[in-house]
Structures are given as structure tokens and as C-alpha cells.
Amino acid sequence: MGIDKRQEGEVSIVKFSGKITIGGGQVGIRDSVLEELANGSLKLLLDFEEVTMIDSTGIGELVAGLVAVNNRGGSLKLLKVPEKMDHILELTQLKSQFEQYPTEEEALGSFE
Numbered sequence: 001m002g003i004d005k006r007q008e009g010e011v012s013i014v015k016f017s018g019k020i021t022i023g024g025g026q027v028g029i030r031d032s033v034l035e036e037l038a039n040g041s042l043k044l045l046l047d048f049e050e051v052t053m054i055d056s057t058g059i060g061e062l063v064a065g066l067v068a069v070n071n072r073g074g075s076l077k078l079l080k081v082p083e084k085m086d087h088i089l090e091l092t093q094l095k096s097q098f099e100q101y102p103t104e105e106e107a108l109g110s111f112e
Contacts, residue, residue: 002050003032011111012041013079013104017050020058029058033065033076042074043111047104049080059088066097079107 002017014032029046036044046062048054069076077099081089089095101107 001028003028005032005036008045008104008108010041011043011045011108012036012039013045013047015047015050017052019053020051020061021053021055022057029061030064030068033068037068037072037074042069042072044069044074044076045079045104045107045111046076047079048082048085051082051085054085054088056088059092059094063094063097075111077101077107077110079104 001020004015004017006013006015014036016029016032020029033044033046044065046065066076079101080103081100086095086100089098099110101110
């Protein structure tokens with residue numbers, strides 16, 4: 001799994017790529033979110049466009065990240081969620097817990 005981070009105004013954008021699975025030790029969503037929170041970021045946008053696979057552990061990490069952000073009064077939103085990941089969120093009844101956006105412009109505008 002690859003992780004790239006950048007800042008757009010007050011919004012921290014964390015872009016994930018590759019597989020987010022426990023099998024290869026490739027789970028780091030929660031750690032990335034906690035790192036951004038520790039750096040003072042309360043507006044996070046997680047970009048999943050280049051994620052090729054995510055398992056239940058990855059979804060659990062995503063939920064843990066959301067809880068951590070919510071507990072600090074912040075906002076966590078998802079960008080370019082792949083169809084398979086969206087399906088998993090729907091099956092687990094978690095889809096309604098996350099704001100999802102198809103474009104970065106829409107997502108950034110939603111933070112204002």
C-alpha cells in the first residue's frame with residue numbers, strides 16, 4: 001500500500017494506493033488519520049482512487065479513523081471510492097456514515 005499526503009488549505013488529503021489488507025501487513029488508514037490529527041488537522045479527505053483491494057480489516061481501520069476524527073470534532077470524507085469498496089460499505093451498512101465525493105473539487109467545496 002502506498003500513502004501520499006498533501007495539504008489544500010485547511011484540508012489534509014491522504015491518497016492511498018494498492019492493496020489495503022492485513023495479509024501483507026498493508027493496513028495503515030487509522031495510523032495515517034491519527035498522524036494528521038496529531039499534526040492539528042481536523043479536515044481530512046481520504047482518496048481511494050488507486051486502491052485495488054480492501055478487506056474487512058481495512059474497512060475496520062477506516063471506521064476507527066472516522067471515530068477518532070469525530071471524537072475530536074473534525075470531519076473525515078472519502079474521495080473516489082472504488083465500486084468494490086463502495087459495495088462493501090453498503091453491505092456492512094456503513095455507507096451512510098461516510099460522505100463520498102466523485103471529484104476533489106466537490107469534496108473540497110463540501111468542507112466550507
